[in-house]
Amino acid sequence: MFFDSWVGLGRVLVVGTLAYVALVAILRISGKRTLTKLNAFDLVVTVALGSTLATVLLSKSVALAEGILALALLVFLQFAITWLSVRSRGFQSLVKSEPTLIMHRGRLLETAMRHQRITREEVMAALRSSEVVDAAQVTAVVLETDGTITVIKNAGHDAEEPTLATVRKP
Numbered sequence: 081m082f083f084d085s086w087v088g089l090g091r092v093l094v095v096g097t098l099a100y101v102a103l104v105a106i107l108r109i110s111g112k113r114t115l116t117k118l119n120a121f122d123l124v125v126t127v128a129l130g131s132t133l134a135t136v137l138l139s140k141s142v143a144l145a146e147g148i149l150a151l152a153l154l155v156f157l158q159f160a161i162t163w164l165s166v167r168s169r170g171f172q173s174l175v176k177s178e179p180t181l182i183m184h185r186g187r188l189l190e191t192a193m194r195h196q197r198i199t200r201e202e203v204m205a206a207l208r209s210s211e212v213v214d215a216a217q218v219t220a221v222v223l224e225t226d227g228t229i230t231v232i233k234n235a236g237h238d239a240e241e242p243t244l245a246t247v248r249k250p
Contacts, residue, residue, distance in 0.1 A: 088140075091140065092137055092138070095136060095137060095144050095147075096136075096137045098144055099133055099136045099137060099144060099147055099148065099151070100133070102148045102151065103129070103133060103151050106148075106151055106152050106155050107155065110155045110156075110158070110159050111159075113159075113162055114155055114158050114159065115129075117226045119175070119176045119177060119225045119226055120177070120226075120227070121161065121175050121176070122158075122226075123226075125154060125155075125157075125158045128154050129151060129154055129155070132147065132150045132151055132154065133147070133151065135147065136148075136150075136151075161175055176225055177225050178225065179222050179223065179224050179225055179230075180192050180195075180196050180222065180223045181220055181221075181222055182196065182198055182203060182221050182222065182223050182229075183203060183215070183218060183220060183221035184219075184220055185218070185219060185220075186214075186215035186216045186217075186218050187215075188200060188203065192223075196223050198223060198229075202229065203221055203229065206221060206229035206231055207221070207231055209231075210231035210233070212231060212233065216234075217233055217234055218231060218232065218233060218234065219232045219233065219234050219235070220232040
């Protein structure tokens with residue numbers, strides 16, 4: 081249960097090191113965009129890469145070459161999806177969500193919150209994290225495409241009011 085063989089430990093050391101080096105090389109070649117957290121699809125790819133690496137490390141039935149190919153395939157598919165997303169708005173709308181306005185000028189937008197399954201408590205927590213003591217201090221609260229909540233505070237009386245050109249009000 082605690083120890084099987086020295087061969088198994090040696091395999092983990094050798095295969096783990098080689099798989100890790102291969103993954104780092106593949107990620108460096110593919111660019112910074114591969115592991116961003118811009119949307120749910122990116123999260124799925126990141127988790128799949130971790131799961132694949134763990135399988136290569138711990139499963140004797142998966143050869144190193146197969147594991148490296150699986151890692152490269154995931155990164156290639158991520159690259160292809162993002163490449164298509166940048167070039168086609170229609171394709172982009174299939175794989176990416178849009179930011180959602182959930183509070184506007186201190187007023188919660190209940191319909192949008194219900195649709196996005198965001199509770200009042202989660203919005204209030206985001207306001208507290210942004211050091212907002214009064215909802216009147218807020219121009220907007222936006223649920224971003226990656227699931228984070230952004231608080232946009234009032235700019236002040238003399239400044240121009242910020243715009244949310246990419247955010248659609250429900």
